[in-house]
Amino acid sequence: MPRIKVALLAALATAACSTAPDYRRPPVAVPGAYKEAQGWQPAGVGVPPVGKWWQVFADPTLSALEERVETGNFDLAAAAARYEQARGLVRQARADRFPQVGVVADAARERVSAGRPLSQGTAATYSVVSVGPSVTYELDLFGRVRNSVRANEAAAQASASDIAAVRLGLQAQLATAYFDMRGLDARIVLLRQTVDAYGRAFTLTATRHTGGIASGIDVSRSQNQLSSAKAELSAVAIARQQDEHAIAVLVGEAPATFSIAVVDRQGPPPAIPAGVPSTLLERRPDIAAAERRVAAANARIGVARAALFPSTTLGASGGFEAASGALLSASNGFWALGPLSAALSVFDGGRRRAGVRIARGEYDEAVATYRQTVLTAFREVEDDLVAQRLLATQEADQRSAAAAAERTRDLALIRYRDGAADYLEVVTAQTAALDAERALLDVRSRQVEVATDTVRALGGQY
Numbered sequence: 001m002p003r004i005k006v007a008l009l010a011a012l013a014t015a016a017c018s019t020a021p022d023y024r025r026p027p028v029a030v031p032g033a034y035k036e037a038q039g040w041q042p043a044g045v046g047v048p049p050v051g052k053w054w055q056v057f058a059d060p061t062l063s064a065l066e067e068r069v070e071t072g073n074f075d076l077a078a079a080a081a082r083y084e085q086a087r088g089l090v091r092q093a094r095a096d097r098f099p100q101v102g103v104v105a106d107a108a109r110e111r112v113s114a115g116r117p118l119s120q121g122t123a124a125t126y127s128v129v130s131v132g133p134s135v136t137y138e139l140d141l142f143g144r145v146r147n148s149v150r151a152n153e154a155a156a157q158a159s160a161s162d163i164a165a166v167r168l169g170l171q172a173q174l175a176t177a178y179f180d181m182r183g184l185d186a187r188i189v190l191l192r193q194t195v196d197a198y199g200r201a202f203t204l205t206a207t208r209h210t211g212g213i214a215s216g217i218d219v220s221r222s223q224n225q226l227s228s229a230k231a232e233l234s235a236v237a238i239a240r241q242q243d244e245h246a247i248a249v250l251v252g253e254a255p256a257t258f259s260i261a262v263v264d265r266q267g268p269p270p271a272i273p274a275g276v277p278s279t280l281l282e283r284r285p286d287i288a289a290a291e292r293r294v295a296a297a298n299a300r301i302g303v304a305r306a307a308l309f310p311s312t313t314l315g316a317s318g319g320f321e322a323a324s325g326a327l328l329s330a331s332n333g334f335w336a337l338g339p340l341s342a343a344l345s346v347f348d349g350g351r352r353r354a355g356v357r358i359a360r361g362e363y364d365e366a367v368a369t370y371r372q373t374v375l376t377a378f379r380e381v382e383d384d385l386v387a388q389r390l391l392a393t394q395e396a397d398q399r400s401a402a403a404a405a406e407r408t409r410d411l412a413l414i415r416y417r418d419g420a421a422d423y424l425e426v427v428t429a430q431t432a433a434l435d436a437e438r439a440l441l442d443v444r445s446r447q448v449e450v451a452t453d454t455v456r457a458l459g460g461q462y
Contacts (some may be wrong), residue, residue: 018143019309020150020302023295026367028374030278036385037274053455054175056270057448061260062178065251069170072252079159079166086156093152096145099137104319106130129327132319132334139312147302154299158292164285172456174250176449181243182265183445184236189264190437191233198226198430201413205423218423225427229434266444269451274385274458277378283459284377290370297363304359307352310344380457387450391443398440405429405436 054066069076107129114123140146205222208214240262248258281287318335320327345352412429415421 018146018302019305020143020147020299023298025291026294026370028281028371030281030374031378032276034274034277034378034382034385036382036389053460054171056272056455057175057451058267058270059178059265062175065174065178065247066171068251068253069167069174073170073250074252076163076166076170079163083156083159083163086152086159090149090152090156093145093149096138096148097140099135102134104130104132104134104317126323128321128323130319130321131327132317132321134317135315137314139314141312142306142309143302144306144311147299147306151296151299151303154292154296158289158296161285161289161292165289168285168456168460170250171460172452174247175452177243177246177250179445179448179452181240181247181260182263182448183441184240184243185262186264186266186441186445187236187438188233188240188262190434190441191229191236194434195226195229195233198222198229201426201430202226204417213419214423221423221427225430266441266448269388269447272388272451272454272458274381274454277381280377280381280459281374284373285459287370287373287377287459290366290373294363294366294370297359297366301356301359301363304352304356307355310342312340312342314338314340377457381454384450384454384457388447388454391447391450395440395443395447398436398443402433402436402440405433409433 052063052066054062107127109125109127111125112123114121138145202219202222202225205214205218209216209219244258244260245255247260248255251258316335316337318333320329320332321334322329322332326332409426409429409432412421412426416423416426
């Protein structure tokens, strides 16, 4: 008889069904090519690497800093800890696939009354000891356990993609801060040279004023130029130190013990091929995470639906029980197969159906989030591609403007020395030259920062 029951239960388990909808990745509209990449190929140096994407910038200092993000950044460590939590939830959900086995041992001394039924008018006092295992197992007839496992597995996969997204974001953030700092380094070098040049111009003007050639107004204008350049140098130094402090935190080091020397290093931006939009769905970790959360929400619909059906549980127990004599003897053994129980709430005020509705709403929200994530990714790539293209044109024009401004400044100084112009012309030319050179440095910094963001927008793989 027990064998027949076991076979019947096995057949029921085999016939179990899942109440979750069949999962398919939500469709999204994917263009055939990037609009801003058509008819234009970015110019640059180097061959794009796979994996350690920052090596394309050929900057040893940046490469060394990027390597430290993996082991030193605490945001990344927190993301890894969240992934471990997600894996633990998977293990918990998988545990429900197996019988729950326990061991029970009881010892009691009891007195039963003489007035109890069938007592024959006598009281009794006795001791009873029992020991043995017990087994309970939920028959997953409607897929509650299986869908719980699927939901937690998909959530863990999303968490793994979150780690990749956090890692890529931190790497890009570090590179952006680094290149911004190098742009400020170039500004510092430029301003130091400007302060030296303005200092010489001030000395010249003061000497001419002493000789009665220049007016006091010329001296004041020269002093204003020099002091303003020094003030700007201090302001740039503040921003530069703040970038250095940000980099220290990103690599997991206290700013007090971290420093990077000032270096005027602004190389050309590397070539970042964009590929085709369809590959972006596989490259971006945030897209992968959003898609896995859709899968998890789909499985949770099955969990919610399963609550509408009976919950079936099989129990079994056995062991030894005795009030006297040898406990562990065949005559004192007992076993029980069952109960086979099914529980279903007949009326709950619509709670379970509301749970299904909530699960469906969460699924729809996850689908919308996934599609928005994909659209945002396409926009970010398009933004960076148009920025790369137009910044290349802007850099060429600004380079010409800076060269013209420098010639004007030099000619104005010559004219002033020869007495053919007043110092206002020199001041105007110097201001225009500094503005043009500063703008050129800003454009070059922006170019490498956009190249960095392009790699991030493409998912760090190209």
